[in-house]
Amino acid sequence: MRIGVVGVGALGTLFAVKLIAAGHEMVLHVPRETTRELILRRGLVLQRGRSKEAARPAAVVADPAQAAPAQLVLFLVKACATQEAAPAAAKLRAADGVVLSLQNGLGNLEILERRVGAGGVLGGVTAQGAYLREPGWAVHAGEGPTVLGEPAGKASPRVERVVQVLTAADLPAQVTNDLEGQLWEKVLLNGGINPLTALLRVRNGMLREGPAAELLALAVAEGAAVARARGVELPHPDPVALAREVVAATARNRSSMLQDLTRGRPTEVEQISGVICREGERLGVPTPVNRVLALLVRAATRKTGNFF
Numbered sequence: 395m396r397i398g399v400v401g402v403g404a405l406g407t408l409f410a411v412k413l414i415a416a417g418h419e420m421v422l423h424v425p426r427e428t429t430r431e432l433i434l435r436r437g438l439v440l441q442r443g444r445s446k447e448a449a450r451p452a453a454v455v456a457d458p459a460q461a462a463p464a465q466l467v468l469f470l471v472k473a474c475a476t477q478e479a480a481p482a483a484a485k486l487r488a489a490d491g492v493v494l495s496l497q498n499g500l501g502n503l504e505i506l507e508r509r510v511g512a513g514g515v516l517g518g519v520t521a522q523g524a525y526l527r528e529p530g531w532a533v534h535a536g537e538g539p540t541v542l543g544e545p546a547g548k549a550s551p552r553v554e555r556v557v558q559v560l561t562a563a564d565l566p567a568q569v570t571n572d573l574e575g576q577l578w579e580k581v582l583l584n585g586g587i588n589p590l591t592a593l594l595r596v597r598n599g600m601l602r603e604g605p606a607a608e609l610l611a612l613a614v615a616e617g618a619a620v621a622r623a624r625g626v627e628l629p630h631p632d633p634v635a636l637a638r639e640v641v642a643a644t645a646r647n648r649s650s651m652l653q654d655l656t657r658g659r660p661t662e663v664e665q666i667s668g669v670i671c672r673e674g675e676r677l678g679v680p681t682p683v684n685r686v687l688a689l690l691v692r693a694a695t696r697k698t699g700n701f702f
């Protein structure tokens with residue numbers, strides 16, 4: 395199958411390497427010239443411990459119109475870049491193809507549907523953890539399932555097909571009939587793990603104990619209260635216990651927000667903590683911990699220099 399990737403960051407690299415190894419023809423959308431040249435010269439690299447897997451995509455393009463259309467387009471840009479990158483996904487998608495967003499945060503599917511058309515978008519969440527060593531070179535730092543579904547709910551043959559493609563490429567995937575529940579569950583986990591790891595400058599595993607673990611539990615419980623007040627059915631009965639499991643399973647990972655903050659790039663705080671706080675306010679559910687975490691991340695993002 396011809397598969398496109400828009401957003402060749404850590405997860406984009408991980409998915410692309412696995413899918414190339416499974417025999418798919420990968421087309422990568424890479425706007426930055428230096429990254430494009432690097433990937434064309436060296437290929438993609440996926441590292442796990444001491445082992446390294448290299449893979450060559452079929453095409454690396456700045457303009458998606460230069461590539462043949464893809465049946466499946468993986469959309470993995472940061473949530474704060476969805477608006478900007480959505481046209482590339484729309485151009486790369488074949489007329490009968492789908493764009494699959496596996497991004498963090500809420501609001502991505504609505505933006506994509508406006509660009510791509512309502513029938514052309516699938517959503518999902520992934521518990522795969524990876525960080526970039528350099529452009530096109532990802533370190534696989536945590537494994538977990540990828541769950542996908544139709545934005546409108548019920549599973550469909552095309553979701554089943556994508557699940558098969560991913561699973562056969564060593565990216566275990568499952569179908570969900572409740573995408574909204576999955577997206578909210580991921581968002582409240584990210585609302586705890588991402589700001590805390592970014593602000594404390596630690597890997598996920600450091601949230602397993604002590605005051606950081608306490609803050610994690612408080613942030614996740616607040617997010618869960620907002621989701622429930624909204625009428626969302628959270629798949630896991632105990633989101634705080636789930637957050638502890640995710641932190642343990644991805645202990646070696648550097649969260650995406652930690653990577654963004656340390657590189658001085660915009661973070662997904664608005665699409666994660668921002669959404670939890672705004673929805674909490676609308677529904678009368680207090681979110682003081684998420685609010686402070688959001689303010690601290692915003693303040694840290696604005697910080698331009700170091701006094702010491």
Ligand code: KPL
Nearest residue numbers: 523587644647648649650
């Ligand atoms: O989604 C993640 C992220 O880093 O954005 C987790 C699951 C927290 C893994 O690090």
